Amino acid sequence: MNVLLQHLPILPIVLPLASAALLLFLPQSRIKLRSSIALLTVLAQALIAAYLLYRLSVPQAGLLEHGVEVYQLGGWLAPYGIVLVVDRLAVLMLALTAAIALPVQIYSLARWDRIGVHYHSMVLLLLMGLNGAFLTGDLFNLFVFFEILLAASYGLLMHGSNAVRVTAGLHYVAVNLVGSLIFLIGVSLIYGVAGTLNMADLSARWAVIPLEERGLFEAGLGILGIAFLIKAGVWPLNFWLPRTYGAASPPAAALFAIMTKVGVYALLRMGSLLSQPDAPAPFGGPWLFYGTVATIWFGSLGMLAARQLTRLVAFSVIASSGTLLAVIAIGVAPAIAPMLLYMIASVPAGTAFFLIAGMSERMRFNSVSETMAPQPTTYTAFMAGEPAEVADNEVDEVGVAIPAALAFLGLAFVSCVILTTGLPPLVGFVAKFSMISALLVPAMDESSGDAWLLIVSLLVAGFAGLFALINRGMRTFWSTGRATPRLSLIEAGPVALLIVLCVMLTIYAGAVLEYLDGTAQWLKDPKAYIQAVIPSAEVPL
Amino acid sequence: MELIYSLAIGTFCACGVWLVLRPRTFQVILGLALLSYATNLFIFAMGRLSLNRPPLINPEAGSDPSLYVDPIPQALVLTAIVIGFATTALFLVMLIAARGFTGTDHVDGVEKGE
Numbered sequence: 001m002n003v004l005l006q007h008l009p010i011l012p013i014v015l016p017l018a019s020a021a022l023l024l025f026l027p028q029s030r031i032k033l034r035s036s037i038a039l040l041t042v043l044a045q046a047l048i049a050a051y052l053l054y055r056l057s058v059p060q061a062g063l064l065e066h067g068v069e070v071y072q073l074g075g076w077l078a079p080y081g082i083v084l085v086v087d088r089l090a091v092l093m094l095a096l097t098a099a100i101a102l103p104v105q106i107y108s109l110a111r112w113d114r115i116g117v118h119y120h121s122m123v124l125l126l127l128m129g130l131n132g133a134f135l136t137g138d139l140f141n142l143f144v145f146f147e148i149l150l151a152a153s154y155g156l157l158m159h160g161s162n163a164v165r166v167t168a169g170l171h172y173v174a175v176n177l178v179g180s181l182i183f184l185i186g187v188s189l190i191y192g193v194a195g196t197l198n199m200a201d202l203s204a205r206w207a208v209i210p211l212e213e214r215g216l217f218e219a220g221l222g223i224l225g226i227a228f229l230i231k232a233g234v235w236p237l238n239f240w241l242p243r244t245y246g247a248a249s250p251p252a253a254a255l256f257a258i259m260t261k262v263g264v265y266a267l268l269r270m271g272s273l274l275s276q277p278d279a280p281a282p283f284g285g286p287w288l289f290y291g292t293v294a295t296i297w298f299g300s301l302g303m304l305a306a307r308q309l310t311r312l313v314a315f316s317v318i319a320s321s322g323t324l325l326a327v328i329a330i331g332v333a334p335a336i337a338p339m340l341l342y343m344i345a346s347v348p349a350g351t352a353f354f355l356i357a358g359m360s361e362r363m364r365f366n367s368v369s370e371t372m373a374p375q376p377t378t379y380t381a382f383m384a385g386e387p388a389e390v391a392d393n394e395v396d397e398v399g400v401a402i403p404a405a406l407a408f409l410g411l412a413f414v415s416c417v418i419l420t421t422g423l424p425p426l427v428g429f430v431a432k433f434s435m436i437s438a439l440l441v442p443a444m445d446e447s448s449g450d451a452w453l454l455i456v457s458l459l460v461a462g463f464a465g466l467f468a469l470i471n472r473g474m475r476t477f478w479s480t481g482r483a484t485p486r487l488s489l490i491e492a493g494p495v496a497l498l499i500v501l502c503v504m505l506t507i508y509a510g511a512v513l514e515y516l517d518g519t520a521q522w523l524k525d526p527k528a529y530i531q532a533v534i535p536s537a538e539v540p541l
Numbered sequence: 542m543e544l545i546y547s548l549a550i551g552t553f554c555a556c557g558v559w560l561v562l563r564p565r566t567f568q569v570i571l572g573l574a575l576l577s578y579a580t581n582l583f584i585f586a587m588g589r590l591s592l593n594r595p596p597l598i599n600p601e602a603g604s605d606p607s608l609y610v611d612p613i614p615q616a617l618v619l620t621a622i623v624i625g626f627a628t629t630a631l632f633l634v635m636l637i638a639a640r641g642f643t644g645t646d647h648v649d650g651v652e653k654g655e
Contacts, residue, residue: 161638167642167650170632177625180628184583184617184621185580185583
């Protein structure tokens with residue numbers, strides 16, 4: 001047991017990797033065995049994340065000193081070996097990933113895992129990449145985990161391949177390949193100047209880099225930042241996003257909802273580690289702020305213009321990504337905790353939205369054009385054998401159907417609207433309200449124009465989102481002449497689960513905010529992080 | 542040597558960017574390949590260019606750091622090559638799939654003006 005506890009931080013990476021590899025060898029026909037292995041792995045991940053969260057938030061149970069645990073891979077010491085760092089932010093992200101992965105995994109069992117091959121392996125590899133990116137304490141390792149999650153996402157996007165998905169996928173892959181190259185250039189520039197890739201070591205060293213090399217170092221960081229911003233979907237680097245998310249199958253799109261947040265996480269982490277008092281932080285300048293405000297407006301306008309529910313949700317993902325990054329960029333410390341709350345509210349809401357969109361698409365399945373139907377020609381190319389004949393928009397007759405399907409869909413839709421636009425009484429409102437009240441302080445006291453701009457943008461984004469979503473909701477659920485969909489419990493349950501999760505977040509908002517406040521404090525002062533990773537480091541503070 | 546090396550990186554990069562912006566999928570994939578060559582050479586250069594210096598310690602020559610080149614950029618390049626190779630292969634498959642689905646090799650899946 002002790003050994004297991006000691007190696008707990010690596011499990012969120014190793015477990016999905018092992019299961020994904022195992023699933024590759026099981027024949028496609030053993031559907032039950034495959035899906036139960038995948039489900040159990042995701043469940044185990046959720047339990048691990050919950051346990052780590054518990055260990056961090058309840059100190060007396062903790063094996064974690066100072067709220068941080070460093071796991072040295074292979075026992076190599078920090079600046080030379082690669083470390084995993086378990087801290088409040090990483091665990092929060094792990095828990096968030098697991099919390100949306102579990103419902104999506106259940107939802108996909110309805111039939112989505114059978115419209116292509118190796119669905120479960122790709123999901124598990126995506127989770128491995130996400131978990132690794134959140135845990136790693138090394139920049140190049142971060143690149144590797146980014147690549148793993150991107151490679152898995154390429155596969156997931158193609159899952160159930162049809163013309164729309166493949167052409168959207170071409171753009172997505174091309175953009176992300178260029179993004180990865182930019183990431184590599186940034187990483188190697190940083191290594192060339194600083195001579196280290198360990199994030200804590202960089203943070204300790206960068207203040208003492210000689211002034212004549214500082215420019216090159218900051219250029220490296222700027223290039224790295226662009227790679228993160230492509231991932232986070234910041235305007236003008238996000239034109240690939242709506243089309244990609246709109247084309248993906250619902251469970252894949254639902255998982256993609258957290259992928260933009262990896263970019264946000266990376267910026268937040270690097271920004272926190274490099275915030276030295278005697279030098280301006282290379283992340284979070286005016287250019288980032290105006291770019292992210294433009295992202296909020298772009299997302300809102302896109303929501304108003306979108307004619308398809310999945311595209312609309314994709315634009316709302318952009319708007320929420322912009323909101324998070326704008327709060328990071330403006331650098332108002334008390335707004336960080338509400339920003340994190342907004343993130344853990346908007347990600348499950350976005351996920352639930354994509355799942356609902358998948359279900360309500362079925363209401364108009366007669367009008368779906370021929371091109372949307374999956375064409376299983378590619379399976380033979382991979383020698384995979386054709387999967388069972390299940391079409392995208394086929395009415396599902398398996399599983400227990402739930403009564404009042406339309407009422408359920410409508411209610412779930414309204415809850416998600418309330419969550420994403422930040423209306424009372426759900427947690428989205430708490431988050432937005434505390435963000436704006438934190439921003440009002442600099443807006444009133446220092447009459448800061450940026451703070452006012454952000455407040456106005458947040459409010460306008462909320463109203464635009466509300467208007468667009470209600471408009472779309474009325475057309476989807478109130479118009480006559482549509483078939484009432486038949487929903488099985490296995491599809492409706494996960495959506496209900498996600499919404500219940502958000503309701504729980506609302507009820508326990510006080511405790512959650514307390515944890516997030518601790519996280520914001522932790523991020524504000526990276527000294528403990530550096531000292532935990534490299535005990536001998538002299539922290540210039 | 543530095544001048545030639547940096548000119549080579551610049552040429553690769555310029556050709557790569559131009560090709561990536563072209564409308565045919567095959568041009569895009571060639572552009573991506575050229576860009577990844579440029580990036581790999583760039584990473585390699587970040588370990589400083591030097592002649593006759595191995596990255597591994599030779600027990601006979603001793604452990605004087607000035608005899609050796611930094612091994613980390615070489616390891617990074619190796620990883621980057623592997624990952625770049627795999628993703629390019631994947632892109633190639635998608636390119637063929639897109640050609641099969643849409644009947645054109647235009648990146649948007651439709652010819653201009655259609």
